[in-house]
Amino acid sequence: MADGLDVLWPVLVPIATAAITACFWQWPRLQREIGLVGLVVLFAASLHLVWQVADGGIIAKQFGGWPAPFGIGFVADPLSAALVAVSGLLAFTVGIFSLATIGERLERAGFHPLFTACSPG
Numbered sequence: 233m234a235d236g237l238d239v240l241w242p243v244l245v246p247i248a249t250a251a252i253t254a255c256f257w258q259w260p261r262l263q264r265e266i267g268l269v270g271l272v273v274l275f276a277a278s279l280h281l282v283w284q285v286a287d288g289g290i291i292a293k294q295f296g297g298w299p300a301p302f303g304i305g306f307v308a309d310p311l312s313a314a315l316v317a318v319s320g321l322l323a324f325t326v327g328i329f330s331l332a333t334i335g336e337r338l339e340r341a342g343f344h345p346l347f348t349a350c351s352p353g
Contacts, residue, residue: 236293238284239306241277242316243352245270246323250349260339264331267344271320271327274351278313278320285313323351 249270253263285291285308295304308316327347334343 236291236306238277238281239291239293239308240295242274242281242320243306245274245277246348246350246352249274250345253348254342254345257342257345260336260344263339263344267348268327268331270348271324271351275317275320275324278317281308282313282317284308285310319351 249267252270253266256262256266281291291308293306294300295306297303330343330347
């Protein structure tokens with residue numbers, strides 16, 4: 233049974249990856265490697281969410297200690313979990329494609345932190 237935090241991982245992983253890659257601004261190769269690992273973990277977390285929803289039904293988690301209309305609620309049903317998995321797969325494939333296509337100028341301009349910051353599910 234899911235503890236409810238499974239819905240948070242597809243959001244936290246890319247944000248944490250973006251923060252880590254931003255710390256290594258002067259080392260584009262390290263940013264590339266960390267970004268790719270983060271995208272793999274994002275895709276794995278989204279597949280885990282699909283598996284948890286398929287196994288146990290809808291997952292809901294309230295954050296902030298406030299009830300539903302005022303608190304921050306994360307809910308994963310089968311459709312939303314599948315869309316998060318598709319989003320994770322697309323982010324991973326675009327990340328791999330970008331390794332071969334973007335130039336050094338765009339990498340130095342912060343491509344990896346910005347791309348991973350834009351990919352939370």
